[in-house]
Amino acid sequence: MTxxxxxxxxxxxxxxxxxxxEAFTDEFQVAAGRFDAWQPLVGRFTKAVDYVLKNGRTYFRxxxxxxxxxxxxxxxxSNSEPRLPALNTSLRYPAPLNxxxxxx
Numbered sequence: 001m002t003x004x005x006x007x008x009x010x011x012x013x014x015x016x017x018x019x020x021x022e023a024f025t026d027e028f029q030v031a032a033g034r035f036d037a038w039q040p041l042v043g044r045f046t047k048a049v050d051y052v053l054k055n056g057r058t059y060f061r062x063x064x065x066x067x068x069x070x071x072x073x074x075x076x077x078s079n080s081e082p083r084l085p086a087l088n089t090s091l092r093y094p095a096p097l098n099x100x101x102x103x104x
Contacts (some may be wrong), residue, residue, distance in 0.1 A: 003057050010053060017049040024070045031077045041069060 005013070021042060028038035045066035052059050 027074055
């Protein structure tokens with residue numbers, strides 16, 4: 001049986017979601033020239049939160065995973081000395097697959 005969320009759990013999760021979404025949206029909008037497809041990444045986080053609110057805390061792992069992806073994008077964008085060969089590095093989400101393995 002899936003553990004039921006209490007009213008406190010729901011309030012905390014909604015507050016957490018709003019804070020995370022606002023922070024990363026603000027950051028990614030500023031970096032939109034380097035990361036123009038940031039909306040699906042933020043959307044993945046909010047969808048994961050909505051799923052937990054509807055189905056219970058058993059599914060919170062998806063929220064953690066989506067938050068981790070937001071943090072990785074943030075860290076990549078904030079790196080002033082990227083180790084990537086291109087001077088004008090940008091991010092794409094979802095990342096393109098290698099054409100040799102994309103059929104797997």
